[in-house]
Amino acid sequence: MSNSCERMHELAFDVALGRACNEDRVAYEQHVASCEACQRTAQLAPAVVGRVQDMPRDLSPSRREHIFAALLPEIERATGRRWWHVSAWRRALLLVPVGAAVALAVVLFVPRVDRRAPGEPELSAQILHRSGTFEIAAAQGRAQPRVDALAIESGSTLATGAGGEVALAVVSDRFLLGQASRVHLARLRHSAVELGLEQGNLIVEADPQARHRSFVVRAPFGTVTVVGTRFRVRTDDGGEVATMRGRVRVEADGQIYHVGAGQVLHVAQKRIETMDDTVREALMSGLDFEHRAPAQTEPAVEAPRSSQSRKTVVRSVVSTPLGKQLVGLIQAGDCAAAETMARGRRGLSPAEAAEALALAAQCYQAARDDHRALGLYRGIQRQYAATPTAENAWFEVGRILERSGEAKEARRTFARFAQRYPKSALAGDATFRLCRMDLDGKRYDDALDCLASHRRRYGRSDRYADTLFLEGTIRMEVKRDCQAAMTLFDQALSVGAGDKTEEIVYRRVACLRRQGDAKARAAAQRYVERFPQGDHVDEVRGWLTD
């Protein structure tokens, strides 16, 4: 290719973008007209540019408002202003898309069944906002709760004191636990969220887009099943369910109720009423606790039923005065002050000191300052190696190095982590990352060995299906061994592949088709029926018409 052609290839993109000057454009057109080699580039460049420009869509108005609503606590913190004090026109702004969403949610509502897969990994609930006092009880079988400034793991129980509230997010679903309330985060998965509201009240905003995920709240009076809606559950006064958006299904005392938008079910009275304006407005804001009479006394947060569930209440540094100050600084984004405070405080136990440093590190991570976060985590590794926080610090060091492109160092860190904490809940994840690094480095044989070894060592861990899928994909795409790939895919499906199910089924169909197997057509048909909205449905339909 001549220099002139190389220059024309560059110009092809600028011309397609409309960024070439007139002189360049004319030169380009003249060159292309007389150069066969460049004519193909001249065809490809606009197609590529068009694809990059056209692919993403704008946010729909309702999603746009949905995201903005989630930002309100942040704005409130930044401005020191409660967001519902904003002018009426802005509240009205929220009403329009929410109204549209109500209609949509009602139309789309389908009662969900719990389809969670046994092999699917548990997620954490991300803390969006918190105030007042609260405590967290550890998940079953764990000596301490895995909690930090940003996340609470599945299986934990969260209890708020008077005046306390905590807003959490699981993937795109959000919920707010009110004052003097207690909720058990029973199941946090991509396919299913299950909460046990033991006392108090809970506002849920289940993502209307996440129709693949069931959302269930179990309360003392019954079970509330929901998809794509906003609603509140209260356990006092015999139980109450109020729906702002969409529709929920309540099963209580052997009866089934459907509570639509703007309705309130009083469970004890077995009565559904129209929601009054005060409750409606409160639910709109997601913070209806302001409208309720304050608790007369500080309710004691009950200790978990340790004899029954082996849970242990651990008073994390988060609930100490230092922790509250730290959280305040972190919420204000003042990580440097949080670090100074964490480093400077005397009289802390090693575990508390390590946790305080980890909080500051997480603040830096949230502010994208991985360098400082790394320094703090490494400090924890060195100085507080014997504390529970050190385990997380090791893992975080590996993650930061991995995303910084320090693959070699990250690899070494994860390998040492797996050696140092072989029984850690994160050890399987660390080892899986090592396998993935082999794959990223195109060391396919190493990756295959690593994945097989992972399964031998960690058995049916959260990553079990992942290893099968990854190995199947390597066998299929690199080794061109579809037979072995399909065996692995079948195993992955049999243990539950969670959000990768569709991808695996698709690849299985592709394998059958590649092999010219007579069953390919029936398998493709089943894929289309099972995943009518699937990522590959058009392609598979194309196979059926071939």
Next chain:
Amino acid sequence: MASAEQVEGTMQDADGGAEARLIARCQAKDASAYRAVYDLHVNRVFRVCMALLGDESEAEDATQRVFTTAFRNIHRFEGRSQLSTWLHGIAVGVVANMRRGRWRRARLAAAYAVETRADATAAPHPERRAAARHMLARIANVLAELPEKTRIPFVLYHGAGFDLRAVSEIIGAPQQTTSDRIRAARREIIQRLDTDPLDLPEDGHE
């Protein structure tokens, strides 16, 4: 109430100080200024997140994180770059964190492909539809397989409409490096597409 477009229009019509005034209002804790910042930039941020992540719900999640981080740190914004550049710098970081997801490449390719298929089916004849589908799927795969280092500047420059200086500020690399990366992405795309000759649908009409 002023729509986002009106606000944007006002911003564009005004002199370069309008953005500075908006930032000053944010820093003076004016809640309405936060809304204006959000309205002005949310769609572009979302589109970039979508282009880089390839998953709509994750792109929404990323968009929320971008604005959460931005609002939390807006008091530190000193106006050395444009606000959109600063926001997209945050977006690139947020996306990089989220891309730790395991099956991003496959899903990204699928997302590109889904979008392209929708367009492809608009072609008038079955054979042309098939050719268009083939071509667009191939482009989708090539884009998804580009290394992050070259794909991000390529998408920002070609997809989000940033100029070279803004892209280099966003990714924190010198302009020459940024330019080289964009050029490398273009070269790689063309090379990869050229290894698989396609029946490109003709432009124009029947």
